[in-house]
Amino acid sequence: MLINVPETVVADGLRGMAAAHPELSVDVDNRVIVRRDAPVEGKVGIVSGGGSGHEPLHGGFVGPGMLSAACPGEIFTSPVPDQMVRAAAAVDSGAGVLFIVKNYTGDVLNFDMAAELAEDEGVRIGKVLVNDDVAVTDSLFTAGRRGTGATLFVEKIAGAAAEEGATLERVEAIGRQVNESARSFGVALSAVTTPSKGSPTFDLPDGELELGIGIHGEPGRERRAMMTSREIADFSVDAVLEDLRPSGPVLALVNGMGATPLLELYGFNAEVQRVLAERGVAVARTLVGNYVTSLDMAGCSVTLCQVDEDLLRLWDAPVQTPALRWGR
Amino acid sequence: MLINVPETVVADGLRGMAAAHPELSVDVDNRVIVRRDAPVEGKVGIVSGGGSGHEPLHGGFVGPGMLSAACPGEIFTSPVPDQMVRAAAAVDSGAGVLFIVKNYTGDVLNFDMAAELAEDEGVRIGKVLVNDDVAVTDSLFTAGRRGTGATLFVEKIAGAAAEEGATLERVEAIGRQVNESARSFGVALSAVTTPSKGSPTFDLPDGELELGIGIHGEPGRERRAMMTSREIADFSVDAVLEDLRPSGPVLALVNGMGATPLLELYGFNAEVQRVLAERGVAVARTLVGNYVTSLDMAGCSVTLCQVDEDLLRLWDAPVQTPALRWGR
Numbered sequence: 001m002l003i004n005v006p007e008t009v010v011a012d013g014l015r016g017m018a019a020a021h022p023e024l025s026v027d028v029d030n031r032v033i034v035r036r037d038a039p040v041e042g043k044v045g046i047v048s049g050g051g052s053g054h055e056p057l058h059g060g061f062v063g064p065g066m067l068s069a070a071c072p073g074e075i076f077t078s079p080v081p082d083q084m085v086r087a088a089a090a091v092d093s094g095a096g097v098l099f100i101v102k103n104y105t106g107d108v109l110n111f112d113m114a115a116e117l118a119e120d121e122g123v124r125i126g127k128v129l130v131n132d133d134v135a136v137t138d139s140l141f142t143a144g145r146r147g148t149g150a151t152l153f154v155e156k157i158a159g160a161a162a163e164e165g166a167t168l169e170r171v172e173a174i175g176r177q178v179n180e181s182a183r184s185f186g187v188a189l190s191a192v193t194t195p196s197k198g199s200p201t202f203d204l205p206d207g208e209l210e211l212g213i214g215i216h217g218e219p220g221r222e223r224r225a226m227m228t229s230r231e232i233a234d235f236s237v238d239a240v241l242e243d244l245r246p247s248g249p250v251l252a253l254v255n256g257m258g259a260t261p262l263l264e265l266y267g268f269n270a271e272v273q274r275v276l277a278e279r280g281v282a283v284a285r286t287l288v289g290n291y292v293t294s295l296d297m298a299g300c301s302v303t304l305c306q307v308d309e310d311l312l313r314l315w316d317a318p319v320q321t322p323a324l325r326w327g328r
Numbered sequence: 329m330l331i332n333v334p335e336t337v338v339a340d341g342l343r344g345m346a347a348a349h350p351e352l353s354v355d356v357d358n359r360v361i362v363r364r365d366a367p368v369e370g371k372v373g374i375v376s377g378g379g380s381g382h383e384p385l386h387g388g389f390v391g392p393g394m395l396s397a398a399c400p401g402e403i404f405t406s407p408v409p410d411q412m413v414r415a416a417a418a419v420d421s422g423a424g425v426l427f428i429v430k431n432y433t434g435d436v437l438n439f440d441m442a443a444e445l446a447e448d449e450g451v452r453i454g455k456v457l458v459n460d461d462v463a464v465t466d467s468l469f470t471a472g473r474r475g476t477g478a479t480l481f482v483e484k485i486a487g488a489a490a491e492e493g494a495t496l497e498r499v500e501a502i503g504r505q506v507n508e509s510a511r512s513f514g515v516a517l518s519a520v521t522t523p524s525k526g527s528p529t530f531d532l533p534d535g536e537l538e539l540g541i542g543i544h545g546e547p548g549r550e551r552r553a554m555m556t557s558r559e560i561a562d563f564s565v566d567a568v569l570e571d572l573r574p575s576g577p578v579l580a581l582v583n584g585m586g587a588t589p590l591l592e593l594y595g596f597n598a599e600v601q602r603v604l605a606e607r608g609v610a611v612a613r614t615l616v617g618n619y620v621t622s623l624d625m626a627g628c629s630v631t632l633c634q635v636d637e638d639l640l641r642l643w644d645a646p647v648q649t650p651a652l653r654w655g656r
Contacts, residue, residue, distance in 0.1 A: 001517070001592060002517060002557050002560065002588050002592040002596050002626075002627070003592055003595060004556045004557050004558050004595070008595075009591065009592070009595060012557065012599075013594040013598075015594075015598035016582075016597035016601070019597055019598060020594065020597055020614040020615070020616045053589070053591060055591045075591075189329070228332045229331050229340070230332050232330065254348075258589055259624055260330050260624070261621065261624055262384060262621070263337065263380055263381060263383045264330040264331055264337070264341070266340070266341040266342070266343075266345045267330070267340030268330050270340050270344035270347060271344075273344070286347055286348040287348070288344065288345075288348045290618070293590070295589045295591070298330075298587075325653045325654060326653060327656070328655070
């Protein structure tokens with residue numbers, strides 16, 4: 001691992017992020033990453049956060065058109081309410097703040113507590129819970145479905161709506177619509193090693209894969225002998241489509257877990273597009289890359305999100321963050 | 329590995345890239361990725377290429393403000409002259425074409441042959457050889473110094489000059505200036521596995537690292553017991569500064585080899601910035617991420633490029649490619 005000591009991995013990462021991104025305001029001590037121009041007059045603030053180890057999620061999505069602020073916790077550990085309250089105060093212009101929360105027990109509890117505290121301080125809070133992972137119901141850190149790749153869609157599209165001047169109620173409704181329209185399925189080709197453990201957190205022998213893996217290496221549906229890219233695409237897309245039956249075009253996220261080469265992700269995307277075409281699903285936009293990762297895990301996930309014209313317009317709207325940038 | 333069979337990895341990747349990037353014209357059969365609006369009237373074309381396995385280099389850098397076209401070879405294998413001639417013909421508007429060539433024997437020979445063939449067809453060709461890696465002189469595939477991270481700086485800055493309407497002679501001179509102003513040093517924390525071999529191409533035991541690694545896993549300067557991020561930054565930056573003694577500000581690329589988590593790369597960047605500050609080197613811009621990779625290798629490299637006002641302005645100029653995007 002490219003670290004000093006496990007205890008400083010998150011702080012070191014934040015210092016390095018601050019140096020690379022002067023357009024962001026990074027509070028290393030309090031662990032809050034904020035758009036430098038926040039609060040933006042009249043704009044709803046968008047705050048997310050969660051355990052570290054999934055970069056660029058969430059800090060890499062802070063900037064015009066997406067998140068107003070992000071709160072990174074320790075590796076695979078929820079941030080604390082203090083961080084979220086501080087973030088909300090930093091980005092609230094009076095128009096209120098939307099919390100985007102991945103469905104893990106710690107995140108949910110801490111964002112709930114933070115919402116109460118922020119509201120006590122006079123900040124109006126909305127909330128969207130992201131629970132898109134169809135692999136399993138209930139898991140190591142989750143009651144219900146886990147929140148994974150759809151988080152990117154919720155953050156981008158709610159962020160665009162806020163940038164356009166939508167009200168808190170409207171931004172929240174759009175965020176919920178995106179979550180309800182999106183489903184994900186992930187596959188691990190290797191286990192993940194956290195800095196504190198220093199060895200793989202679960203046992204996945206060479207030549208096997210885990211279908212339905214979580215982004216912290218939580219167990220999925222089943223362990224199998226290695227499959228081809230074509231077979232993994234068939235299995236993953238069908239798992240998503242079993243749960244989401246799109247009646248219109250979708251956004252597709254073909255996401256890497258961290259250690260899978262971009263060349264392989266593009267090859268996997270070719271297979272994902274093939275399955276979607278075979279199933280009669282039209283793809284409006286495709287994003288391929290490492291966006292919602294699990295440290296050094298090899299593997300991939302597929303997220304589909306059905307979009308209407310309004311959601312597609314918001315997806316296409318300009319965004320200027322470290323990890324997602326287009327338009328102006 | 330997330331593949332079908334080793335034989336189709338590059339073609340599969342190109343098909344998936346085509347699906348994700350309708351703004352590019354991807355010729356899967358002939359293995360050429362071209363800006364869709366090429367040739368651009370009056371503009372010098374910029375063509376690069378090399379073995380696959382280093383993505384997003386080079387295909388991910390095709391687009392306005394950077395490459396006009398890229399030619400991907402097989403994994404870690406030079407593309408053939410046919411690809412380059414085809415690319416040159418596709419992007420030449422009459423203003424000529426610059427070939428940007430990383431210093432590996434096969435690439436140099438094939439681009440040389442392609443230059444002759446293209447010139448026979450009436451295309452004026454300029455050439456920049458990139459040889460920035462200070463780790464070793466002569467190597468597995470190279471006479472002289474290897475070409476690595478500086479390729480990104482050459483492609484971006486020469487691409488910006490071409491976009492502004494500079495002549496072929498001027499674009500070539502700028503590309504050479506960038507190469508001469510840039511140096512790199514890389515470190516491997518794990519070996520790389522190619523699809524055709526299916527197992528690590530060299531032996532790097534857990535708990536050891538290789539200082540001065542090449543981007544195909546070619547041997548570096550020495551093998552050592554694992555070092556901290558701080559120690560690796562000291563060693564790498566000093567290796568670069570021994571060869572490049574900047575008298576002005578630099579661009580810094582803190583590059584991941586593929587499997588090292590972004591969080592760790594940011595942490596490593598904090599250490600790189602610390603060393604540079606200690607050595608009195610001013611940093612104008614910093615880029616952190618996986619840009620010049622080596623499939624699933626864990627590790628990192630540092631590239632520094634001294635810039636004057638003109639080069640800095642060209643670096644900041646708008647760029648719209650899959651992997652590098654800013655401005656408009």
